[in-house]
Amino acid sequence: MATGAIGRDRQGEVAARRGSPLKLRTQVALVIAFLSALPNIILVVTALLPVYRAADGNAGGILGWPVALWLLGVVALSALVGYFLSGQLLAPLMRAEREVEGLPRTVSRLAAARVPVRADDPPEVAALKGSFNALLAQVEVQESRRNAFTAALMHDLKTPLIAANNLLNVVRDDDALDRASRVDLVKRLGSEMEALIDLVQKMVDAHRLERSDVPLTRRDVNLLEVVDRVIRRLQPLLDEREIAVSITGTGRALVDEREAERALYNLISNAVRYAKRQISLEVFNGMVRLQDDGPGLPAPLEQLALPFVGRTVEIAGKEYAGGTGGLGLFIARRVLEAHGGQLVCEATGPNGTVFLAYFGR
Numbered sequence: 036m037a038t039g040a041i042g043r044d045r046q047g048e049v050a051a052r053r054g055s056p057l058k059l060r061t062q063v064a065l066v067i068a069f070l071s072a073l074p075n076i077i078l079v080v081t082a083l084l085p086v087y088r089a090a091d092g093n094a095g096g097i098l099g100w101p102v103a104l105w106l107l108g109v110v111a112l113s114a115l116v117g118y119f120l121s122g123q124l125l126a127p128l129m130r131a132e133r134e135v136e137g138l139p140r141t142v143s144r145l146a147a148a149r150v151p152v153r154a155d156d157p158p159e160v161a162a163l164k165g166s167f168n169a170l171l172a173q174v175e176v177q178e179s180r181r182n183a184f185t186a187a188l189m190h191d192l193k194t195p196l197i198a199a200n201n202l203l204n205v206v207r208d209d210d211a212l213d214r215a216s217r218v219d220l221v222k223r224l225g226s227e228m229e230a231l232i233d234l235v236q237k238m239v240d241a242h243r244l245e246r247s248d249v250p251l252t253r254r255d256v257n258l259l260e261v262v263d264r265v266i267r268r269l270q271p272l273l274d275e276r277e278i279a280v281s282i283t284g285t286g287r288a289l290v291d292e293r294e295a296e297r298a299l300y301n302l303i304s305n306a307v308r309y310a311k312r313q314i315s316l317e318v319f320n321g322m323v324r325l326q327d328d329g330p331g332l333p334a335p336l337e338q339l340a341l342p343f344v345g346r347t348v349e350i351a352g353k354e355y356a357g358g359t360g361g362l363g364l365f366i367a368r369r370v371l372e373a374h375g376g377q378l379v380c381e382a383t384g385p386n387g388t389v390f391l392a393y394f395g396r
Contacts, residue, residue: 060121060129067117068110075109127153127160135167195231199224233304237362240297244366249373251291258394259285259318261292265300272307279313286320288394290374295394298370299323301363302378302390310387321376321394328387336380340364367392 122129134150148171150164202224206217259282266273266280273280288295302325306314309329317324332339368378375395382389 060118060125063121063125064114064117067120068113071113071116072106072110075113076106079106127156131156131160131164192231192234195227195234199227199231202227234362237301237366240301240366241362244369244373249294249369251294251373253289253291253374256288256290256292256295257285258288258295258321258323261296261299262303262316262318262323265296265303268300269304269307272304276307276310277312278307278310280316281313282316282318284318286318286322288321290394294370294373298367298392302367302392305363306388306390323392324381325390325392326387331385331388332380332383336364336368336378340368340378371395 131150149168152161152164152168156164202220206212206220206224212220262282266282272278303314303316306325306327306329310327311329313328315326364378371378371392371394376393379391379393380388381391
């Protein structure tokens with residue numbers, strides 16, 4: 036038996052030993068019945084006590100049964116009234132309970148369902164339904180993002196794998212290839228593998244950075260050295276695309292050096308992929324300014340810098356499925372926010388984009 040099933044069985048045994056709690060309507064009915072019967076009981080006891088004292092207890096046989104029957108009748112009537120009134124008082128809540136219980140039977144996707152908020156609902160019930168609907172909306176968003184993640188995985192992982200497989204088949208089957216052609220094919224194969232590894236790494240980073248807490252080990256870091264390391268890592272792509280890079284300024288920041296390099300790598304690598312001819316980097320204390328001459332952002336930064344959103348993004352004439360086009364921006368933004376900073380799009384348009392990467396204080 037699975038561990039989860041064992042845990043649920045034990046919880047059921049504990050609940051059975053403790054006993055099922057009374058329904059809310061029953062509890063309210065008992066409270067109303069008690070409050071209704073109590074004054075009558077006090078009144079009867081107060082009125083009969085002097086009679087018993089005067090008769091030295093001899094009146095018990097005469098008055099005992101009628102009084103007992105009267106009190107029982109009062110209690111029974113109070114219970115009936117309490118049960119009726121509790122039903123009236125709790126009617127909106129019980130109706131909401133039926134609506135929630137009926138959701139799985141009336142909709143094919145529970146996440147897309149909503150509990151109707153009625154005009155005659157008390158404010159408390161309306162607020163409860165609103166909170167439940169907000170929770171369902173969050174579940175729907177997460178479900179959509181999960182589906183988008185699956186689409187991204189199938190689309191963006193399949194493409195380089197197919198290309199690499201085709202290149203391997205050519206190398207294996209074409210005996211007429213000379214050495215130079217084979218070297219070129221292997222180089223193209225390496226590029227496909229690098230793109231695949233880069234995408235997988237971005238997905239791993241995005242999944243890790245979706246958590247609210249990003250552990251940091253801060254120290255005083257020379258940002259210019261971090262930028263230089265990133266440029267060296269991207270040099271093959273810069274040479275391939277014939278992109279010129281200029282770096283000016285200097286500055287320091289109290290950051291986690293590894294995470295800061297991760298943020299700048301994702302930000303600068305995006306610029307390298309979409310720039311036409313040049314990229315400019317300016318380094319300041321606690322900030323790096325990045326400018327490219329690419330096609331500009333296809334949507335606001337707030338929409339692009341999200342992982343696994345359920346729509347395609349077109350950048351420089353190329354479509355990216357399921358939000359993978361925004362993974363680099365999302366990673367950079369989350370790392371900067373974890374440092375107490377932010378990613379700002381200062382300008383964007385057909386002549387290029389300017390990003391400000393603030394690392395906080």
